[in-house]
Amino acid sequence: xxxxxxxxxxxxxxxxxxxxxxxxxxxxxxxxxxxxxxxxxxxxxxxxxxxxxxxxxxxxxxxxxxxxxxxxxxxxxxxxxxxxxxxxxxxxxxxxxxxxxxxxxxxxxxxxxxxxxxxxxxxxxxxxxxxxxxxxxxxxxxxxxxxxxxxxxxxxxxxxxxxxxxxxxxxxxxxxxxxxxxxxxxxxxxxxxxxxxxxxxxxxxxxxxxxxxxxxxxxxxxxxxxxxxxxxxxxxxxxxxxxxxxxxxxxxxxxxxxxxxxxxxxxxxxxxxxxxxxxxxxxxxxxxxxxxxxx
Amino acid sequence: xxxxxxxxxxxxxxxxxxxxxxxxxxxxxxxxxxxxxxxxxxxxxxxxxxxxxxxxxxxxxxxxxxxxxxxxxxxxxxxxxxxxxxxxxxxxxxxxxxxxxxxxxxxxxxxxxxxxxxxxxxxxxxxxxxxxxxxxxxxxxxxxxxxxxxxxxxxxxxxxxxxxxxxxxxxxxxxxxxxxxxxxxxxxxxxxxxxxxxxxxxxxxxxxxxxxxxxxxxxxxxxxxxxxxxxxxxxxxxxxxxxxxxxxxxxxxxxxxxxxxxxxxxxxxxxxxxxxxxxxxxxxxxxxxxxxxxxxxxxxxxxxxxxxxxxxxxxxxxxxxxxxxxxxxxxxxxxxxxxxxxxxxxxxxxxxxxxxxxxxxxxxxxxxxxxxxxxxxxxxxxxxxxxxxxxxxxxxxxxxxxxxxxxxxxxxxxxxxxx
Numbered sequence: 001x002x003x004x005x006x007x008x009x010x011x012x013x014x015x016x017x018x019x020x021x022x023x024x025x026x027x028x029x030x031x032x033x034x035x036x037x038x039x040x041x042x043x044x045x046x047x048x049x050x051x052x053x054x055x056x057x058x059x060x061x062x063x064x065x066x067x068x069x070x071x072x073x074x075x076x077x078x079x080x081x082x083x084x085x086x087x088x089x090x091x092x093x094x095x096x097x098x099x100x101x102x103x104x105x106x107x108x109x110x111x112x113x114x115x116x117x118x119x120x121x122x123x124x125x126x127x128x129x130x131x132x133x134x135x136x137x138x139x140x141x142x143x144x145x146x147x148x149x150x151x152x153x154x155x156x157x158x159x160x161x162x163x164x165x166x167x168x169x170x171x172x173x174x175x176x177x178x179x180x181x182x183x184x185x186x187x188x189x190x191x192x193x194x195x196x197x198x199x200x201x202x203x204x205x206x207x208x209x210x211x212x213x214x215x216x217x218x219x220x221x222x223x224x225x226x227x228x229x230x231x232x233x234x235x236x237x238x239x240x241x242x243x244x245x246x247x248x249x250x251x252x253x254x255x256x257x258x259x260x261x262x263x264x265x266x267x268x269x270x271x272x273x274x275x276x277x278x279x280x281x282x283x284x285x286x287x288x289x290x291x292x293x294x295x
Numbered sequence: 296x297x298x299x300x301x302x303x304x305x306x307x308x309x310x311x312x313x314x315x316x317x318x319x320x321x322x323x324x325x326x327x328x329x330x331x332x333x334x335x336x337x338x339x340x341x342x343x344x345x346x347x348x349x350x351x352x353x354x355x356x357x358x359x360x361x362x363x364x365x366x367x368x369x370x371x372x373x374x375x376x377x378x379x380x381x382x383x384x385x386x387x388x389x390x391x392x393x394x395x396x397x398x399x400x401x402x403x404x405x406x407x408x409x410x411x412x413x414x415x416x417x418x419x420x421x422x423x424x425x426x427x428x429x430x431x432x433x434x435x436x437x438x439x440x441x442x443x444x445x446x447x448x449x450x451x452x453x454x455x456x457x458x459x460x461x462x463x464x465x466x467x468x469x470x471x472x473x474x475x476x477x478x479x480x481x482x483x484x485x486x487x488x489x490x491x492x493x494x495x496x497x498x499x500x501x502x503x504x505x506x507x508x509x510x511x512x513x514x515x516x517x518x519x520x521x522x523x524x525x526x527x528x529x530x531x532x533x534x535x536x537x538x539x540x541x542x543x544x545x546x547x548x549x550x551x552x553x554x555x556x557x558x559x560x561x562x563x564x565x566x567x568x569x570x571x572x573x574x575x576x577x578x579x580x581x582x583x584x585x586x587x588x589x590x591x592x593x594x595x596x597x598x599x600x601x602x603x604x605x606x607x608x609x610x611x612x613x614x615x616x617x618x619x620x621x622x623x624x625x626x627x628x629x630x631x632x633x634x635x636x637x638x639x640x641x642x643x644x645x646x647x648x649x650x651x652x653x654x655x656x657x658x659x660x661x662x663x664x665x666x667x668x669x670x671x672x673x674x675x676x677x678x679x680x681x682x683x684x685x686x687x688x689x690x691x692x693x694x695x696x697x698x699x700x701x702x703x704x705x706x707x708x709x710x711x712x713x714x
Contacts, residue, residue, distance in 0.1 A: 048530070048531040050527060050530050050531065050693075067533065067534060070531060070532065071532060073531070075527075075528060075531040077524075077527040077528060077531075079524040079527060080524065081523050081524025081525040081526065081527060081528065082523070082525055082528075083333075083520075083523065083525055084523055085333070086333060094325065094329055095528070095532075097321075097325055098322060098325055098529070098532045098533065099532055100321065142528065
């Protein structure tokens with residue numbers, strides 16, 4: 001398990017991290033969320049000692065994270081980068097060996113991953129000769145090639161087309177299922193909600209919400225009531241007892257209510273306005289939780 | 296040529312734990328290996344081979360073209376025969392058998408005939424009465440071998456005529472610039488010192504060229520890694536100093552390989568063709584020289600690597616190099632002043648300023664003007680400087696590596712690994 005504990009990092013007057021604490025367990029995927037500049041990239045860089053924290057610690061399975069331990073981690077930085085003039089196969093073999101694999105194992109892993117990503121016929125092409133999408137795939141392979149115990153990806157879904165995003169999601173699921181601890185940052189909350197068991201939301205350098213996504217949603221003191229009524233006349237539900245906020249798009253009411261509130265009077269009010277055709281009562285989405293803690 | 300990873304080093308860099316290499320050595324060797332493999336491209340090999348070919352050609356071809364020289368000389372009047380005989384004697388005194396000089400003499404009627412013969416190229420020159428010579432035109436900067444030869448011969452004849460026989464050797468010694476007998480306190484004879492200083496200059500020139508040529512590679516190599524952003528991945532797998540040292544050593548090894556190949560080819564070509572006399576090489580001094588070439592090269596490669604880390608784009612490499620190049624040039628050209636006065640204050644300062652020592656110490660050593668303690672102290676100081684610079688440069692490398700966009704100041708890079 002990766003444990004990040006009380007990280008503090010100042011750049012002059014700017015506070016990048018202010019007691020950032022979270023954990024990633026083996027076999028689970030943690031979505032790392034936060035507005036731009038909240039400290040996501042800095043936290044990831046601290047894990048790889050690209051940045052020295054002013055205070056706090058990073059441990060793996062309870063022990064310190066030295067060079068030897070880091071070799072068992074995989075990293076895909078936000079600033080993607082490979083040697084453009086080096087051949088795809090050579091580059092992957094080299095990076096695998098930088099992670100401590102021997103020449104034969106590195107070559108075998110390169111074959112396996114290039115096959116898995118349909119890039120086997122591009123092995124002898126230089127990286128710069130590949131399309132943008134294929135370069136992204138090679139970048140991902142570079143992070144995976146040594147079967148890392150911890151995988152850290154900074155905005156892995158950035159710039160991916162839908163097929164690329166699907167491949168990325170599939171690979172991350174497979175790795176987590178195989179026992180890898182996966183940590184990735186994203187602004188795409190629906191992707192995170194779809195993929196991750198755990199989430200950590202960072203704002204102004206500190207974690208403002210973290211835990212199992214389903215538990216977080218269930219323990220929220222809000223619920224979302226969606227009501228689709230016939231020819232509704234407008235937003236009549238705002239201000240009703242137990243209603244925290246309400247929106248109406250001319251067709252559908254979306255009402256955030258207190259989890260403890262009885263909502264029958266809200267339904268009744270909606271029904272009076274126009275016959276209710278569709279109704280749902282659910283825990284808030286990740287995006288709502290996010291807005292709640294980051295706003 | 297396809298770069299292959301199953302190269303020389305491959306067998307030695309297996310799994311970090313399995314074959315006994317700690318991961319640190321593994322990373323350093325891998326980075327070195329990558330530098331060598333990717334830089335030893337087909338294009339590089341072809342251009343290096345072409346350069347070698349040209350170099351060997353420049354040395355060998357002139358000797359193939361050389362051979363016996365025969366001048367066509369016209370004569371008018373008397374007293375010419377003696378001058379020509381003396382000239383031939385002088386020219387052939389030290390010449391190998393296949394490079395002898397001879398004169399094909401044509402007797403001409405008068406001065407007018409002499410002018411015509413020179414003008415139409417029948418003869419190269421006409422001697423008149425042993426006291427005058429007619430040639431087509433005055434010699435330029437390059438000199439005129441025939442005219443020089445005739446002048447010296449005629450001069451020698453005149454001295455012989457004017458000076459009593461018993462005084463002749465001393466007079467000739469005086470004329471040849473050897474009026475005084477020389478005793479040196481250093482115990483070196485003049486010829487040996489000359490040989491040493493020529494070799495010292497060869498070595499310093501080598502250091503100078505090595506530093507500037509491979510400095511460009513180092514700066515742009517590091518800058519490229521930053522601009523293509525591969526640095527962040529590399530830094531996540533190894534310590535900055537391993538990446539830095541691996542890269543610098545890789546490039547430096549390639550530089551030394553190319554230069555020693557070139558040097559070897561040149562020496563072999565000279566020896567085989569006998570193009571010119573190589574000075575006798577005092578072996579004790581060669582050791583000193585090699586040490587200083589290596590120290591100087593290593594020191595500047597480290598500094599250039601740091602300069603590369605301060606730039607974001609390969610295009611900035613030139614401006615990042617400029618201040619360092621100035622320091623190199625001061626050392627290089629300053630060493631000429633030291634050659635004239637090896638015991639002076641400049642020599643002393645240069646010996647103990649590590650950036651200049653590689654240019655100054657070999658000169659002083661060649662002239663026997665370097666006390667042993669100074670040599671040892673200067674070498675130790677240089678080694679300490681290299682070690683310190685490596686630590687410092689690795690820090691700049693790491694600090695500068697994650698910084699993109701514009702040049703980064705030295706202080707800023709040193710202060711924060713991530714500013």
